[in-house]
Amino acid sequence: MTPETLAEKVLSATRAAFADLGLDATALPAETAVERPRNPEHGDYASTIALQVAKKAGTNPRALAQEIAARLAELDGVAKTDIAGPGFLNITLDAAASGGIAGQIVIAGTAYGYNESMKGAHVNLEFVSANPTGPVHAGGTRWAAVGDALARVMRASGAKVTSEYYFNDAGSQIDRFANSLLARAKGEPVPEDGYGGAYVDEIATEVLNRHPDALESENPREVFRVAGVELMFNEIKTTLADFGTHFDVYFNEKELHDQGELDAALERLSKLGHVFEAEGATWLRTTEFGDDKDRVLKKSDGSWTYFAADCAYYLNKRERGFGKLVLMLGADHHGYVGRMQAISRAFGDEPGTLEILIGQMVNLLQEGRPVRMSKRMGTVVTLEDVVEAIGVDATRYALTRYSADSPIDLDIDLWTKHGNENPVYYVQYAHSRTHGVLRNAAERGVAKGDGYDASLLTHPRESDLLKALAEFPATVATAAELREPHRVARYAEELAGAYHRFQHDCRVLPVGDEPQTPTGRARLWLVDATRVVLANALDLLGVSAPERM
RNA sequence: GCGCCAGUAGCUCAGCUGGAUAGAGCACCGGACUUCUAAUCCGACGGUCGCAGGUUCGAAUCCUGCCUGGCGCGCCA
Structure with a gap:
């Protein structure tokens, strides 16, 4: 007998007891669960249902538990029932009833664990989403592990899940990346606002290998931008694949611009009455939906904000048929939660349509000391670095065994131990x-x-x-x-x-x-x-x- | 200043979404190898669940206030 079937039997026994006692059945929950008591004297499983419903039904929990216990005791597989404390219901199963599960598991094989708790859900799960200006760093690595595991767990619970990676290969970050590549190719130091680190040199060299005349071309920066982004993104994809993380969709922000989806989103939001003009810019009144300030969609110079693309992307996902959008962000981006939720509400969606999961930071420790991370110094710790240090299995496991709410101190020395x-x-x-x-x-x-x-x-x-x-x-x-x-x-x-x-x-x-x-x-x-x-x-x-x- | 997250054993963290005497691993101490691989197991030690109130049969868990730490608060991306 599984805990689930036992719980159902507890509930139906309670229903029967209610009927016989003439109690109000509306006090009963739709479902219940049994728990595993820590103390073996409390039986194999325990139910607190009598404690939970007695007050609502206007009866005494112990007396009610007694009635439920009497009905359960008659069932096949139940060896013994007991009432303890204020109304705990302790249940002991026959060995034959609890031992049967082993055979069921062997027969079910890889299907064992599959459940339908999320059946019917159509989920878009977005994570990592780093722009191709550098390798996936430690924080992104956490999501690469946790997001992928979450996708698997949801699928095992009956949900239809699309895992998605959103990126932009045309913004000003990319320009800075291209400028850095170009500078290094010329043997110059990277610009003030550029990207440091050995990978920039490597990519610059590789671009030169592929385009030996790049520096003499008409627009060297453009050559480095296009080739550099492609190299970087391929590296990211390969690294993620080696890490065992698969994305169903790589979504480029550019597509939203090319398809005119920002205009469409703006129009939709305007019709819904949430857009206004001020100071020469076009704004979305996100404060109406709990954000702490209104957000600009179109700047006074006529160009779109990144936020406008967020709106269009949100709408795009919804129009692709997803009823549930899950977005995984690092703690350094939790300031976006308010405005992202406001987008969802502004489009008229129910609360809960968009779910934002915030993962706290990952600190790497070696010999008990933090490994300092700095993009500028080029000492950023990447997914590849971690995997190289402790292997794919240990990395994935180390990142998925902690609640996303708590920061991780990843001790390289611990996770490399074979003990x-x-x-x-x-x-x-x-x-x-x-x-x-x-x-x-x-x-x-x-x-x-x-x-x-x-x-x-x-x-x-x-x-x-x-x-x-x-x-x-x-x-x-x-x-x-x-x-x-x-x-x-x-x-x-x-x-x-x-x-x-x-x-x-x-x-x-x-x-x-x-x-x-x-x-x-x-x-x-x-x-x-x-x-x-x-x-x-x-x-x-x-x-x-x-x-x- | 405002917001999010965290605070549980010496350390790293769980705690099944309100249940019974708060757990695990590590560290330290003491045991078990004639093995189904000891990469294991057993025992001992170790707690004001940050602090103070509140809610109720019952709080580490929910609510309020405070303290401490991390992160964030652009017509940047």
Whole structure:
């Protein structure tokens, strides 16, 4: 029995109790969940439903819990029910009922964990979106990992997700980039407002390799701009691909200009009555929608602002049919939240149509000291640098195991350790151990068989492991709903721990020439189920699941 | 000044969107290798959940105020 089905049974038992007691059924929630009590004396699962609804229904929580418990106790699979404290409902399952999950998991395979909590949602998920003026830096790297994991987690929860990267290869940032390339190609220092760093030299050299006559051409700056942007962007794309992050759409701001979409957006906003002229410029009255100041769409010199393109891009996404737009920004851009939300409201969309996730900064530590980052000095830490230092798996894992709300101190020394202090190894090693057992079983001709007796899985380590395995779909659903993929990583660590403890205490394969026992066979199913779930969890994070380490 | 985020064990962080005695890893101390890979496991130590109020059967979690730290507040992109 899964926690989900048990929760449904708790709810229907409560409904039945309400009917029999003549209570008002409108006090009942649409759905409920059971939790795993920390204290094993409190059973396998606990429900607080009686505490939650008793007051609303005008009854005593303990008495109500008693009624619910009596009905639950009659169900197949429920071994025991108890009432504790003010009205906690503690439920103990039969070993056979909780052990069945292992077989279900093995059969479901890679599909286990899939849930439909976001079914029907059509999501546009935008992240990274760095302009091609330099390599992806540490902050962008965080989103490359978290955004990709979030896309996977949402898809595993039934949502249709398009991952998208928005960039501009024509703005003044790019001009400064082009000027920097040109200066370095001439052997001059980069301009005051230019970009420093070794990559600028490398790109400049590469442009010269491809266009040996670039400096003598009619418009050298233009040659460097076009070729430099292309080289830079290819490098970014390659780096992201090597990192395992895939984008469905690379969207260029230029397209909005070329298609006249800024004018269209302006017209739409004007018709809606949110645009006004002042000081020679055209403004959007974003303060009407909670922004702290109104924003300029068209400057007094007639040119568009970047904000105007944001409006057009928003409209473009909505017209492509997305009902939910998720935008991931670094904390250094959180000042945009107010105006971006105002765009959404100005177009008449419901609150919640646009969701903006803010990720805090990433600091790199080495030998306990912060690695100072400065674009000007060229000491910016890039995605490639981090990957080179600690590898793709460790980087992705390190960036996805923390809540986006909290700043990360990424300790290079810790994440390069091949030991249990490094969480990614802890999880991957658990996975590889399952393969080890299954490999040994195969070599010795010990078969898992077509079925097993779930009631034999009664060891505390076995029931802990089973309960952990059963939680996976709910973890994925919660991670998707809350946009918090770090929950999957934390879950994987918990599951890995439960497995390590199980394998330590519970012998799976026969010792020496002893025959295979029914318990051993049931355990083999449990090992296989753990293999499936660890692999699925790591896959959601984009981290590899090695069979040997 | 205003806004966003954070403050939980010595350190790094979880805490299942209000539940039972607040957890994990690291560090430190003490144990388990004749192994299914010890990249593991077990035990011990360690807390005024920033502070003060409030909401209720019940608060680390929700509300208000304050303190501390990070980030941000352009007709820049």
